[in-house]
Amino acid sequence: MKIAIAGAGAMGSRFGLMLKQGGNDVLLIDGWQEHINAIKENGLKANYNGEEITVKVPIVNQNEVPTGEQFDLIILFTKAMQLEKMLQDVKPLIADHTEVLCLLNGIGHEDVIEKFVPMEKIFIGNTMWTAGLEGPGKAKLFGSGSVELQNLGIGQEESAKKLAETLSASGLNAKYSDNIHYSIYRKACVNGTMNGLCTILDVNMAGLGATKPAHDMVVTIVNEFAAVAAKENVNLDIPEVIEHVETCFDPTTIGMHFPSMHQDLIKNNRLTEIDYINGAISRKGKKYGVVTPYCDFLTQLVHSKEEILGAK
Incomplete structure:
Protein backbone atom coordinates (compact mmCIF):
# COMPACT_ATOMS: atom_id res chain seq x y z
CA MET A 1 0.00 0.00 0.00
CA ASN A 179 -17.90 2.78 19.21
CA ILE A 180 -14.74 4.75 18.54
CA HIS A 181 -15.96 7.89 20.30
CA TYR A 182 -16.01 5.92 23.56
CA SER A 183 -12.45 4.79 22.90
CA ILE A 184 -11.34 8.31 21.98
CA TYR A 185 -12.77 9.74 25.20
CA ARG A 186 -11.19 6.87 27.15
CA LYS A 187 -7.80 7.62 25.56
CA ALA A 188 -8.37 11.35 26.11
CA CYS A 189 -8.62 10.60 29.82
CA VAL A 190 -5.10 9.14 29.66
CA ASN A 191 -3.82 12.21 27.83
CA GLY A 192 -5.80 14.56 30.06
CA THR A 193 -4.10 13.22 33.16
CA MET A 194 -0.64 11.98 32.14
CA ASN A 195 0.30 14.71 29.66
CA GLY A 196 -0.51 17.86 31.59
CA LEU A 197 0.42 16.60 35.06
CA CYS A 198 3.75 15.06 34.00
CA THR A 199 4.60 18.24 32.09
CA ILE A 200 3.88 20.59 34.98
CA LEU A 201 5.57 18.32 37.55
CA ASP A 202 8.45 17.43 35.17
CA VAL A 203 8.28 13.69 35.85
CA ASN A 204 7.62 10.51 33.94
CA MET A 205 4.39 8.59 34.51
CA ALA A 206 5.86 6.34 37.20
CA GLY A 207 7.11 9.43 39.02
CA LEU A 208 3.64 10.95 38.93
CA GLY A 209 2.10 7.72 40.19
CA ALA A 210 4.51 7.63 43.13
CA THR A 211 3.08 10.85 44.55
CA LYS A 212 0.33 10.69 47.17
CA PRO A 213 -2.09 13.10 45.40
CA ALA A 214 -1.84 11.28 42.05
CA HIS A 215 -4.89 9.07 42.52
CA ASP A 216 -7.15 11.90 43.63
CA MET A 217 -6.03 14.07 40.72
CA VAL A 218 -6.71 11.26 38.24
CA VAL A 219 -10.17 10.62 39.72
CA THR A 220 -11.15 14.28 39.54
CA ILE A 221 -9.93 14.82 35.97
CA VAL A 222 -11.54 11.59 34.70
CA ASN A 223 -14.84 12.63 36.27
CA GLU A 224 -14.67 15.97 34.45
CA PHE A 225 -14.05 14.20 31.12
CA ALA A 226 -16.89 11.77 31.82
CA ALA A 227 -19.36 14.54 32.66
CA VAL A 228 -18.66 16.26 29.34
CA ALA A 229 -18.69 12.97 27.40
CA ALA A 230 -22.13 12.15 28.83
CA LYS A 231 -23.48 15.34 27.23
CA GLU A 232 -22.42 13.83 23.88
CA ASN A 233 -24.07 10.48 24.64
CA VAL A 234 -20.76 8.81 25.47
CA ASN A 235 -21.12 7.13 28.85
CA LEU A 236 -17.74 6.23 30.28
CA ASP A 237 -17.30 3.43 32.82
CA ILE A 238 -15.54 5.72 35.29
CA PRO A 239 -13.99 3.09 37.64
CA GLU A 240 -12.66 1.13 34.63
CA VAL A 241 -11.24 4.26 33.01
CA ILE A 242 -9.50 5.29 36.24
CA GLU A 243 -7.99 1.82 36.55
CA HIS A 244 -6.93 1.99 32.89
CA VAL A 245 -5.28 5.40 33.36
CA GLU A 246 -3.37 4.25 36.41
CA THR A 247 -1.82 1.30 34.55
CA CYS A 248 0.40 4.02 33.05
CA PHE A 249 2.14 4.33 36.43
CA ASP A 250 3.67 0.83 36.19
CA PRO A 251 7.46 1.20 35.74
CA THR A 252 7.71 -2.32 34.32
CA THR A 253 5.52 -1.42 31.33
CA ILE A 254 5.31 2.23 30.19
CA GLY A 255 5.72 4.08 33.49
CA MET A 256 9.24 5.26 32.67
CA HIS A 257 7.91 7.00 29.54
CA PHE A 258 7.61 10.80 29.41
CA PRO A 259 4.33 11.68 27.67
CA SER A 260 4.38 13.55 24.36
CA MET A 261 3.42 16.89 25.93
CA HIS A 262 6.42 16.70 28.24
CA GLN A 263 8.63 15.86 25.28
CA ASP A 264 7.25 18.82 23.35
CA LEU A 265 7.48 21.48 26.03
CA ILE A 266 10.14 20.44 28.53
CA LYS A 267 12.55 18.66 26.19
CA ASN A 268 12.02 20.47 22.87
CA ASN A 269 10.56 23.85 23.95
CA ARG A 270 7.58 23.46 21.61
CA LEU A 271 4.00 24.59 22.12
CA THR A 272 1.65 21.87 23.35
CA GLU A 273 -1.71 20.39 22.41
CA ILE A 274 -3.29 21.25 25.77
CA ASP A 275 -6.11 23.22 24.07
CA TYR A 276 -7.22 20.04 22.28
CA ILE A 277 -7.18 17.85 25.39
CA ASN A 278 -7.98 19.49 28.75
CA GLY A 279 -8.74 22.75 26.96
CA ALA A 280 -11.32 20.98 24.81
CA ILE A 281 -13.05 19.71 27.95
CA SER A 282 -13.03 23.25 29.37
CA ARG A 283 -14.66 24.64 26.21
CA LYS A 284 -17.21 21.85 26.00
CA GLY A 285 -17.92 22.22 29.72
CA LYS A 286 -18.83 25.86 29.23
CA LYS A 287 -21.00 24.90 26.24
CA TYR A 288 -22.90 22.23 28.18
CA GLY A 289 -22.97 23.94 31.58
CA VAL A 290 -20.57 21.41 33.16
CA VAL A 291 -17.99 22.73 35.65
CA THR A 292 -14.43 21.55 34.91
CA PRO A 293 -12.13 23.34 37.38
CA TYR A 294 -9.21 20.89 37.17
CA CYS A 295 -9.17 20.96 33.36
CA ASP A 296 -9.51 24.74 33.40
CA PHE A 297 -6.59 25.14 35.82
CA LEU A 298 -4.34 22.57 34.16
CA THR A 299 -4.85 24.26 30.79
CA GLN A 300 -3.91 27.61 32.33
CA LEU A 301 -0.85 26.11 34.05
CA VAL A 302 0.49 24.57 30.84
CA HIS A 303 -0.03 27.82 28.91
CA SER A 304 1.78 29.71 31.66
CA LYS A 305 4.65 27.21 31.46
CA GLU A 306 4.78 27.72 27.68
CA GLU A 307 5.11 31.47 28.21
CA ILE A 308 7.75 31.11 30.94
CA LEU A 309 9.86 28.84 28.72
CA GLY A 310 9.27 30.89 25.57
CA ALA A 311 7.96 27.86 23.70
CA LYS A 312 7.39 28.14 19.94
Whole structure:
Protein backbone atom coordinates (compact mmCIF):
# COMPACT_ATOMS: atom_id res chain seq x y z
CA MET A 1 0.00 0.00 0.00
CA LYS A 2 1.19 3.54 -0.74
CA ILE A 3 1.05 5.36 2.61
CA ALA A 4 1.94 8.93 3.62
CA ILE A 5 2.59 9.75 7.27
CA ALA A 6 1.60 13.40 7.76
CA GLY A 7 3.56 14.33 10.86
CA ALA A 8 6.76 12.32 11.32
CA GLY A 9 7.48 13.06 14.96
CA ALA A 10 7.81 10.32 17.55
CA MET A 11 4.59 8.46 16.82
CA GLY A 12 4.68 9.14 13.10
CA SER A 13 8.20 7.74 13.02
CA ARG A 14 7.04 4.58 14.79
CA PHE A 15 4.19 3.98 12.37
CA GLY A 16 6.33 4.87 9.37
CA LEU A 17 9.08 2.50 10.47
CA MET A 18 6.74 -0.41 11.19
CA LEU A 19 4.70 0.07 8.00
CA LYS A 20 7.90 0.28 5.94
CA GLN A 21 9.21 -2.90 7.56
CA GLY A 22 5.83 -4.46 6.74
CA GLY A 23 6.47 -3.98 3.03
CA ASN A 24 4.48 -0.82 2.36
CA ASP A 25 5.58 2.13 0.20
CA VAL A 26 5.91 4.83 2.87
CA LEU A 27 6.57 8.57 2.64
CA LEU A 28 7.20 10.62 5.79
CA ILE A 29 6.06 14.25 5.78
CA ASP A 30 7.09 16.77 8.44
CA GLY A 31 7.93 20.42 9.04
CA TRP A 32 11.05 20.04 11.22
CA GLN A 33 13.88 20.54 8.73
CA GLU A 34 16.67 19.29 11.01
CA HIS A 35 14.74 16.04 11.55
CA ILE A 36 14.11 15.76 7.81
CA ASN A 37 17.79 16.30 6.99
CA ALA A 38 18.92 13.68 9.50
CA ILE A 39 16.57 11.03 8.08
CA LYS A 40 17.56 11.87 4.51
CA GLU A 41 21.26 11.61 5.33
CA ASN A 42 21.34 8.73 7.79
CA GLY A 43 17.98 6.94 7.57
CA LEU A 44 15.46 6.76 10.39
CA LYS A 45 17.41 5.49 13.39
CA ALA A 46 15.61 3.88 16.32
CA ASN A 47 16.22 2.17 19.59
CA TYR A 48 13.61 -0.50 18.93
CA ASN A 49 12.98 -2.42 22.16
CA GLY A 50 16.69 -2.19 22.98
CA GLU A 51 17.99 -2.95 19.49
CA GLU A 52 19.58 -0.17 17.45
CA ILE A 53 18.18 -0.24 13.92
CA THR A 54 18.20 2.01 10.86
CA VAL A 55 15.46 2.05 8.24
CA LYS A 56 15.77 3.93 4.97
CA VAL A 57 12.50 5.75 4.35
CA PRO A 58 11.90 8.82 2.17
CA ILE A 59 10.89 12.06 3.86
CA VAL A 60 9.92 15.52 2.59
CA ASN A 61 9.08 18.87 4.09
CA GLN A 62 5.33 19.44 4.13
CA ASN A 63 5.88 22.59 2.06
CA GLU A 64 7.52 20.50 -0.68
CA VAL A 65 5.20 17.51 -1.12
CA PRO A 66 5.47 15.92 -4.58
CA THR A 67 2.81 16.81 -7.13
CA GLY A 68 1.30 14.20 -9.41
CA GLU A 69 1.84 11.48 -6.81
CA GLN A 70 -1.25 10.10 -5.08
CA PHE A 71 -1.57 7.84 -2.05
CA ASP A 72 -3.89 5.07 -0.92
CA LEU A 73 -3.72 6.14 2.71
CA ILE A 74 -2.67 9.24 4.63
CA ILE A 75 -2.20 8.82 8.38
CA LEU A 76 -2.43 12.07 10.34
CA PHE A 77 0.07 12.42 13.19
CA THR A 78 0.69 16.16 13.12
CA LYS A 79 0.09 18.28 16.19
CA ALA A 80 -3.57 19.20 16.62
CA MET A 81 -2.97 22.94 16.23
CA GLN A 82 -1.13 22.27 12.95
CA LEU A 83 -3.75 19.93 11.46
CA GLU A 84 -5.44 22.32 9.03
CA LYS A 85 -2.10 23.61 7.70
CA MET A 86 -0.86 20.05 7.20
CA LEU A 87 -4.01 19.03 5.32
CA GLN A 88 -3.68 22.07 3.07
CA ASP A 89 -0.05 21.16 2.36
CA VAL A 90 -0.74 17.50 1.55
CA LYS A 91 -3.79 18.27 -0.59
CA PRO A 92 -1.89 17.35 -3.81
CA LEU A 93 -1.52 13.78 -2.50
CA ILE A 94 -5.26 13.25 -2.01
CA ALA A 95 -7.02 11.40 -4.83
CA ASP A 96 -10.62 10.24 -5.06
CA HIS A 97 -9.63 6.85 -3.62
CA THR A 98 -7.37 8.19 -0.82
CA GLU A 99 -8.39 7.23 2.69
CA VAL A 100 -7.41 9.44 5.64
CA LEU A 101 -6.88 8.01 9.12
CA CYS A 102 -6.66 10.46 12.03
CA LEU A 103 -4.86 9.17 15.13
CA LEU A 104 -4.23 12.52 16.81
CA ASN A 105 -4.58 13.03 20.51
CA GLY A 106 -7.59 15.08 21.51
CA ILE A 107 -11.20 15.47 20.46
CA GLY A 108 -13.14 16.81 17.45
CA HIS A 109 -10.53 16.67 14.65
CA GLU A 110 -13.05 15.36 12.10
CA ASP A 111 -14.52 18.87 11.90
CA VAL A 112 -11.28 20.03 10.29
CA ILE A 113 -10.61 16.95 8.15
CA GLU A 114 -13.96 17.01 6.39
CA LYS A 115 -13.02 20.36 4.85
CA PHE A 116 -10.53 18.44 2.71
CA VAL A 117 -11.77 14.84 2.45
CA PRO A 118 -15.24 13.35 1.82
CA MET A 119 -16.79 11.83 4.93
CA GLU A 120 -16.79 8.32 3.43
CA LYS A 121 -12.99 8.45 3.19
CA ILE A 122 -12.39 9.61 6.78
CA PHE A 123 -11.47 7.16 9.53
CA ILE A 124 -10.74 8.13 13.13
CA GLY A 125 -9.13 6.20 15.91
CA ASN A 126 -6.62 6.16 18.70
CA THR A 127 -3.47 4.31 19.54
CA MET A 128 -1.96 3.02 22.75
CA TRP A 129 1.52 2.71 21.25
CA THR A 130 4.21 4.92 22.81
CA ALA A 131 7.18 6.60 21.18
CA GLY A 132 9.82 9.23 21.84
CA LEU A 133 12.39 11.23 19.91
CA GLU A 134 15.93 11.32 21.28
CA GLY A 135 16.94 13.88 18.66
CA PRO A 136 16.58 14.64 14.96
CA GLY A 137 16.17 11.39 13.05
CA LYS A 138 16.43 9.23 16.17
CA ALA A 139 13.40 7.55 17.76
CA LYS A 140 13.05 5.51 20.93
CA LEU A 141 10.40 2.82 20.49
CA PHE A 142 9.63 0.37 23.25
CA GLY A 143 6.80 -1.76 24.55
CA SER A 144 3.72 -2.95 22.73
CA GLY A 145 0.50 -1.21 21.81
CA SER A 146 -2.65 -1.27 19.76
CA VAL A 147 -4.87 0.77 17.45
CA GLU A 148 -8.65 1.10 17.33
CA LEU A 149 -10.37 2.74 14.39
CA GLN A 150 -13.79 3.31 12.87
CA ASN A 151 -15.25 4.77 9.70
CA LEU A 152 -17.10 8.07 9.87
CA GLY A 153 -18.92 7.54 6.57
CA ILE A 154 -22.09 5.45 6.58
CA GLY A 155 -21.62 1.98 5.10
CA GLN A 156 -17.80 2.04 5.19
CA GLU A 157 -17.40 -0.64 7.86
CA GLU A 158 -15.67 -3.10 5.51
CA SER A 159 -13.20 -0.44 4.41
CA ALA A 160 -12.41 0.26 8.08
CA LYS A 161 -11.86 -3.44 8.75
CA LYS A 162 -9.53 -3.75 5.74
CA LEU A 163 -7.61 -0.71 6.97
CA ALA A 164 -7.19 -2.36 10.38
CA GLU A 165 -5.92 -5.51 8.65
CA THR A 166 -3.33 -3.46 6.74
CA LEU A 167 -1.99 -1.94 9.95
CA SER A 168 -2.01 -5.26 11.76
CA ALA A 169 -0.01 -6.88 8.96
CA SER A 170 2.83 -4.57 10.01
CA GLY A 171 2.52 -5.49 13.68
CA LEU A 172 0.46 -2.48 14.78
CA ASN A 173 -2.31 -4.59 16.40
CA ALA A 174 -5.20 -2.68 14.88
CA LYS A 175 -8.86 -3.56 15.23
CA TYR A 176 -12.19 -2.21 14.10
CA SER A 177 -14.37 -0.50 16.70
CA ASP A 178 -18.09 0.14 16.45
CA ASN A 179 -17.90 2.78 19.21
CA ILE A 180 -14.74 4.75 18.54
CA HIS A 181 -15.96 7.89 20.30
CA TYR A 182 -16.01 5.92 23.56
CA SER A 183 -12.45 4.79 22.90
CA ILE A 184 -11.34 8.31 21.98
CA TYR A 185 -12.77 9.74 25.20
CA ARG A 186 -11.19 6.87 27.15
CA LYS A 187 -7.80 7.62 25.56
CA ALA A 188 -8.37 11.35 26.11
CA CYS A 189 -8.62 10.60 29.82
CA VAL A 190 -5.10 9.14 29.66
CA ASN A 191 -3.82 12.21 27.83
CA GLY A 192 -5.80 14.56 30.06
CA THR A 193 -4.10 13.22 33.16
CA MET A 194 -0.64 11.98 32.14
CA ASN A 195 0.30 14.71 29.66
CA GLY A 196 -0.51 17.86 31.59
CA LEU A 197 0.42 16.60 35.06
CA CYS A 198 3.75 15.06 34.00
CA THR A 199 4.60 18.24 32.09
CA ILE A 200 3.88 20.59 34.98
CA LEU A 201 5.57 18.32 37.55
CA ASP A 202 8.45 17.43 35.17
CA VAL A 203 8.28 13.69 35.85
CA ASN A 204 7.62 10.51 33.94
CA MET A 205 4.39 8.59 34.51
CA ALA A 206 5.86 6.34 37.20
CA GLY A 207 7.11 9.43 39.02
CA LEU A 208 3.64 10.95 38.93
CA GLY A 209 2.10 7.72 40.19
CA ALA A 210 4.51 7.63 43.13
CA THR A 211 3.08 10.85 44.55
CA LYS A 212 0.33 10.69 47.17
CA PRO A 213 -2.09 13.10 45.40
CA ALA A 214 -1.84 11.28 42.05
CA HIS A 215 -4.89 9.07 42.52
CA ASP A 216 -7.15 11.90 43.63
CA MET A 217 -6.03 14.07 40.72
CA VAL A 218 -6.71 11.26 38.24
CA VAL A 219 -10.17 10.62 39.72
CA THR A 220 -11.15 14.28 39.54
CA ILE A 221 -9.93 14.82 35.97
CA VAL A 222 -11.54 11.59 34.70
CA ASN A 223 -14.84 12.63 36.27
CA GLU A 224 -14.67 15.97 34.45
CA PHE A 225 -14.05 14.20 31.12
CA ALA A 226 -16.89 11.77 31.82
CA ALA A 227 -19.36 14.54 32.66
CA VAL A 228 -18.66 16.26 29.34
CA ALA A 229 -18.69 12.97 27.40
CA ALA A 230 -22.13 12.15 28.83
CA LYS A 231 -23.48 15.34 27.23
CA GLU A 232 -22.42 13.83 23.88
CA ASN A 233 -24.07 10.48 24.64
CA VAL A 234 -20.76 8.81 25.47
CA ASN A 235 -21.12 7.13 28.85
CA LEU A 236 -17.74 6.23 30.28
CA ASP A 237 -17.30 3.43 32.82
CA ILE A 238 -15.54 5.72 35.29
CA PRO A 239 -13.99 3.09 37.64
CA GLU A 240 -12.66 1.13 34.63
CA VAL A 241 -11.24 4.26 33.01
CA ILE A 242 -9.50 5.29 36.24
CA GLU A 243 -7.99 1.82 36.55
CA HIS A 244 -6.93 1.99 32.89
CA VAL A 245 -5.28 5.40 33.36
CA GLU A 246 -3.37 4.25 36.41
CA THR A 247 -1.82 1.30 34.55
CA CYS A 248 0.40 4.02 33.05
CA PHE A 249 2.14 4.33 36.43
CA ASP A 250 3.67 0.83 36.19
CA PRO A 251 7.46 1.20 35.74
CA THR A 252 7.71 -2.32 34.32
CA THR A 253 5.52 -1.42 31.33
CA ILE A 254 5.31 2.23 30.19
CA GLY A 255 5.72 4.08 33.49
CA MET A 256 9.24 5.26 32.67
CA HIS A 257 7.91 7.00 29.54
CA PHE A 258 7.61 10.80 29.41
CA PRO A 259 4.33 11.68 27.67
CA SER A 260 4.38 13.55 24.36
CA MET A 261 3.42 16.89 25.93
CA HIS A 262 6.42 16.70 28.24
CA GLN A 263 8.63 15.86 25.28
CA ASP A 264 7.25 18.82 23.35
CA LEU A 265 7.48 21.48 26.03
CA ILE A 266 10.14 20.44 28.53
CA LYS A 267 12.55 18.66 26.19
CA ASN A 268 12.02 20.47 22.87
CA ASN A 269 10.56 23.85 23.95
CA ARG A 270 7.58 23.46 21.61
CA LEU A 271 4.00 24.59 22.12
CA THR A 272 1.65 21.87 23.35
CA GLU A 273 -1.71 20.39 22.41
CA ILE A 274 -3.29 21.25 25.77
CA ASP A 275 -6.11 23.22 24.07
CA TYR A 276 -7.22 20.04 22.28
CA ILE A 277 -7.18 17.85 25.39
CA ASN A 278 -7.98 19.49 28.75
CA GLY A 279 -8.74 22.75 26.96
CA ALA A 280 -11.32 20.98 24.81
CA ILE A 281 -13.05 19.71 27.95
CA SER A 282 -13.03 23.25 29.37
CA ARG A 283 -14.66 24.64 26.21
CA LYS A 284 -17.21 21.85 26.00
CA GLY A 285 -17.92 22.22 29.72
CA LYS A 286 -18.83 25.86 29.23
CA LYS A 287 -21.00 24.90 26.24
CA TYR A 288 -22.90 22.23 28.18
CA GLY A 289 -22.97 23.94 31.58
CA VAL A 290 -20.57 21.41 33.16
CA VAL A 291 -17.99 22.73 35.65
CA THR A 292 -14.43 21.55 34.91
CA PRO A 293 -12.13 23.34 37.38
CA TYR A 294 -9.21 20.89 37.17
CA CYS A 295 -9.17 20.96 33.36
CA ASP A 296 -9.51 24.74 33.40
CA PHE A 297 -6.59 25.14 35.82
CA LEU A 298 -4.34 22.57 34.16
CA THR A 299 -4.85 24.26 30.79
CA GLN A 300 -3.91 27.61 32.33
CA LEU A 301 -0.85 26.11 34.05
CA VAL A 302 0.49 24.57 30.84
CA HIS A 303 -0.03 27.82 28.91
CA SER A 304 1.78 29.71 31.66
CA LYS A 305 4.65 27.21 31.46
CA GLU A 306 4.78 27.72 27.68
CA GLU A 307 5.11 31.47 28.21
CA ILE A 308 7.75 31.11 30.94
CA LEU A 309 9.86 28.84 28.72
CA GLY A 310 9.27 30.89 25.57
CA ALA A 311 7.96 27.86 23.70
CA LYS A 312 7.39 28.14 19.94
